[in-house]
Amino acid sequence: MRHRRYPFIIGFLVVPVLLYAALVIWPYLQTFGYSLTDWNGQSQQMHFVGLDNYTKLAHDEVFLGALGHNLLLLAVLPVATVLLALFFAFMLNVGGRGGTARVQGVRGAGGYKVLFFLPQVLSVAILAVLWEAVYRPDGGGLFNGVLLKLGLESPGHPVEWLADPDLVLWCILGVLVWAGTGFYLVLFSAAMQSVPRDVYESALLDGAGRPQTFFRITLPLLWDTVQTAWVYLAIAAMDVFALVSTMTVGASYGGGPDHRSEIVATYLMRNFLFFGKAGYACAMGVVIFFFTLVLSVVALRVTRRERIEY
């Protein structure tokens, strides 16, 4: 059984390891190096400039604004999505309680889940084009169409959703919540179903109402899953490039109007492929990396609770 073991092991590992090292690990490492240079990406010439790029970033108002927008998304997206998903999951799994002390989901829970999960399988570019049409700044857009129909806005002055500096970021956020809630609902549903029924039923017999059941039983028992969801949503909030770059106005990778929807990723791409500032763009990549790293660590620390066994 031991014959030809090492040739086999090496034979199976060599291609995946090489491919992965060349296209993933090596570029990751190179970014750190390039971020310390003034490389423009086209010529072979580059000079070591130390931390210059980072100092420049610290004074770059567009970049700081973009970072702020990332932070805003980071603060709002997980809260909104987790709350909505928890609410719906609770409705689906515990909402349809009968008069007897039985806890059950509402009728048609499976159908709701299929439907709510649906946006998750549409590619993010489809979402972008779809929502661009929904947010259209005239009566042909779905939102303005509804508002006009209800008489809530005058035909002469429709809301320019994506071109309004105060609304644009919230419009993007709305798409993210719309698309993500179903996924986390399914995630929470699976966790809720593993909570033994009798825990709920004894609480019911003791006279607990729905809010009490939710806050005293469901939430504590689901804490692990909520924590996972939180980390994933935080990462998703850092990764809204596709939506912002396609839906918002602004030359080369969106971010407008007036940088009001700029995020670090769009600014990175513009600096790299449009302004030809490869080194500067790499420095932004490094900032995103540290941001994500700190975020994951903080999220895992803050949400750590004693695990409840059941």
Place this chain on the structure above:
Amino acid sequence: MAARRERTGPLNVFSHGFLLLWAVLIVLPLLWVVLGSFKNDAEIDGSAWSWPSHWGFAAFGRAWSKGGIGGFFLNTVIVLAGSLTLTMLLGAMAAYVLARYEFPGNRVVYYFFVAGAMFPVYLALVPLFFMVRRLGTISPLLGLNSYLGLILVYVAYSLPFTVFFLHAFLRTLPTAVHEAAMLDGCSHTRAFFQVMLPMARPGLVSVGIFNLLGQWNQYILPVTLMQPTSGTDANRSMLAQGLVNLALQQGYAGDPAALFAGMTIAMLPVLVVYLSFQRQVQVGLTAGTLK
């Protein structure tokens, strides 16, 4: 009985009310897009609530040929077929060796793979672009705007999760069957393909769906790597990328009906796959997240 009615009624109305509202919010925009592909320009521009005057498929034809959706579709199918097959094959091979064979350096290689899942792709973007461009000087088949180049990049970025998930899964499989095969004179390679892979099917399906949707969803990688470098270069845009370009070009000035039709065409295959395999999709994706 009175108490019972009192309790069941309002609670269910309350639950169903919110659930139905969200269901409408999900379905309405999608139906609206499908409907839009049957309208004419005046109907689309006039009001969101206009109804198509006639039901024809002209806009679909325009989107498919003139809008280039047909070509983008083909590009996507070629790349995904290649990348998914290679991801599963290479991922399973690496995970198998790491999960079931003891050798010096095993843990190092394993953590080497897992570490990659932690980093955002933006960190690699700039060097990756130049790496692929350099590959293109070796052979144009591998460079920017080439199918194989993008396939290899997709595979490389899918490996961390694939190895991580299959590693855990392959460890749980029983050793007896494998040992029996080896005693019968089966080679390590044959044991992998004929014994272990068939046994690992449920795990492979979950990871496969996860990777399929992940690669289908990819946007930043093709946008960075699949740009025609000259006017004569073939347009190898992925469907997602092509659709966005179509939206940018046509917007509401050009041919909005064709754009709606293009969206419908792009949504259709995933909807069919999703509705036929919705259980596996939900399980596959959520298993992928929970780790």
